[in-house]
Amino acid sequence: MPPSPEHANALVILGIDPGSRHTGYGVLAVSGERARVLAVDVIHLDGQMAHPLRLLQLFEQIGAVVERYAPDECALEMPVYGRNPQSMLKLGRAQAAAMLAVLTRQIPTVEYTPKEVKKALTGRGNATKEQVRFMVQALLELPAQSTRLALDASDALAVAVCHWQHRTRLHTTPRYTNWARFIREHPERLV
Amino acid sequence: MPPSPEHANALVILGIDPGSRHTGYGVLAVSGERARVLAVDVIHLDGQMAHPLRLLQLFEQIGAVVERYAPDECALEMPVYGRNPQSMLKLGRAQAAAMLAVLTRQIPTVEYTPKEVKKALTGRGNATKEQVRFMVQALLELPAQSTRLALDASDALAVAVCHWQHRTRLHTTPRYTNWARFIREHPERLV
Numbered sequence: 001m002p003p004s005p006e007h008a009n010a011l012v013i014l015g016i017d018p019g020s021r022h023t024g025y026g027v028l029a030v031s032g033e034r035a036r037v038l039a040v041d042v043i044h045l046d047g048q049m050a051h052p053l054r055l056l057q058l059f060e061q062i063g064a065v066v067e068r069y070a071p072d073e074c075a076l077e078m079p080v081y082g083r084n085p086q087s088m089l090k091l092g093r094a095q096a097a098a099m100l101a102v103l104t105r106q107i108p109t110v111e112y113t114p115k116e117v118k119k120a121l122t123g124r125g126n127a128t129k130e131q132v133r134f135m136v137q138a139l140l141e142l143p144a145q146s147t148r149l150a151l152d153a154s155d156a157l158a159v160a161v162c163h164w165q166h167r168t169r170l171h172t173t174p175r176y177t178n179w180a181r182f183i184r185e186h187p188e189r190l191v
Numbered sequence: 192m193p194p195s196p197e198h199a200n201a202l203v204i205l206g207i208d209p210g211s212r213h214t215g216y217g218v219l220a221v222s223g224e225r226a227r228v229l230a231v232d233v234i235h236l237d238g239q240m241a242h243p244l245r246l247l248q249l250f251e252q253i254g255a256v257v258e259r260y261a262p263d264e265c266a267l268e269m270p271v272y273g274r275n276p277q278s279m280l281k282l283g284r285a286q287a288a289a290m291l292a293v294l295t296r297q298i299p300t301v302e303y304t305p306k307e308v309k310k311a312l313t314g315r316g317n318a319t320k321e322q323v324r325f326m327v328q329a330l331l332e333l334p335a336q337s338t339r340l341a342l343d344a345s346d347a348l349a350v351a352v353c354h355w356q357h358r359t360r361l362h363t364t365p366r367y368t369n370w371a372r373f374i375r376e377h378p379e380r381l382v
Contacts, residue, residue, distance in 0.1 A: 051302075052290050052294055052300055053294075056290075056291065056295065059291055059295070080277065080280065081277070082276045082280070084276065085273045085274060085275065085279040086271065086272070086279070088276040088277070088279045088280040088283065089273070089280070089283040091280060091283065092279065092280040092281060092282065092286075092287070093283040093284065093286055093287040093290075094287075095283075096283070096287035096288050096291070097287050097291060099243050099246060099284075100246060100287075100288060103244075103246070103247045104247065104250070111243065
C-alpha cells in the first residue's frame with residue numbers, strides 16, 4: 001500500500017537485500033519506537049534472460065518501488081566477502097543496479113554488512129537467516145504463522161530495522177544494546 | 192568533438208572498458224571500411240569517495256558521453272573470470288553502472304570478453320595490452336608517438352573495433368580473419 005496520511009510524519013525506510021537472482025525489499029514507516037510495514041516482497045529475475053537485461057529490470061523495478069513509497073532513506077545489505085569470484089561479479093552487478101535505482105533519485109543510502117544486520121536484530125553476528133526472520137516478524141508484529149516471509153524478504157526488512165536502530169543511536173542515547181535484549185525486556189512485543 | 196554532419200550517415204559505436212577505478216571509453220564513427228575516432232578518454236574515480244557515490248559518478252559520466260555522442264550501439268569489455276572475489280565484486284559494480292547508463296537510454300549493448308577483443312584486434316586471444324594498443328593506433332590511424340593512449344583508453348577503442356568487426360561479419364562475408372592479416376595486406380594503413 002502507498003503511504004497514507006497516518007504516515008505523513010513517519011520516516012519511511014526502504015531496505016534492500018540485492019541478489020543476482022532474487023532481490024528482497026521492504027518498506028518501513030517508523031515513528032518514534034513504532035514501525036509499520038508498508039510493503040515487503042521479492043523481485044525474481046529470469047535466469048534465462050541476458051544478464052544486462054536482468055540488471056535493467058532490477059534497476060527499473062526498484063525504481064518503481066522508490067517512486068511508489070517515496071522513502072526518506074535507504075539501507076542496503078551488502079556482503080563484501082565471498083569465495084567464488086564469478087558469483088561475486090554477478091552479486092556486485094545486482095548491488096550496483098539496486099543502489100543506482102535509489103541513488104539516481106537522490107535518496108540517502110547506507111550499506112550494512114550481513115554481520116551488522118544480524119547483530120542489530122539478534123545481538124549475534126552469526127545468527128541464522130531463520131533466527132533473523134523470527135526477530136523481524138516479532139519486532140514488526142507480523143503474524144508468524146499466516147504469512148511466512150521468504151528469507152530474502154525478511155532480510156530486506158531486517159536491514160531496514162538495522163538502519164532504524166543505527167539511526168536512532170545517532171540521535172539519542174541508546175537504551176538497548178540490541179533487539180534481543182529489547183525483546184527480553186518487552187515480552188509483550190512478541191506476538 | 193560532437194558528431195558533425197560528415198558523420199550523419201555513419202554508425203556511431205561506443206566502446207567501454209569498465210573498471211572500479213578507471214573506466215576507458217571510445218567513440219567511433221564507422222562508415223563502410225572507414226572508422227574515425229570521435230572521442231577517447233578515461234574516467235578516473237576518486238578512490239577516497241564512498242563506493243556508492245563513485246558508482247553514481249560513473250553512471251552519470253557515461254550517461255553524459257551517451258547524451259553527447261548519441262551512439263547507435265555500445266560494446267563493453269566484460270571480464271567474467273578472476274581470482275580475487277573482492278575485486279570481482281567491485282568490478283561487477285562498475286560494469287553494472289556503465290551498462291545501466293547505456294541500457295537506460297535504450298541503446299543496443301553487446302558484451303565481449305577480453306579474449307574476444309584481443310583476438311579481433313591481433314588474431315591472438317592472449318595478446319598484451321600494448322600489442323592491442325599498437326593495433327588500435329594503426330587501424331584507426333592515430334599518430335603513434337604524439338598521443339600515446341592510456342591502456343584503458345585503447346582497450347575501450349579496441350572493444351568498439353571488435354564490435355565493428357563482429358557486426359560486419361554478421362552482415363557480409365568476412366574477407367579478413369583478423370586485423371593482423373588485414374594490416375599485413377594493407378601496410379599503407381600503418382602510420
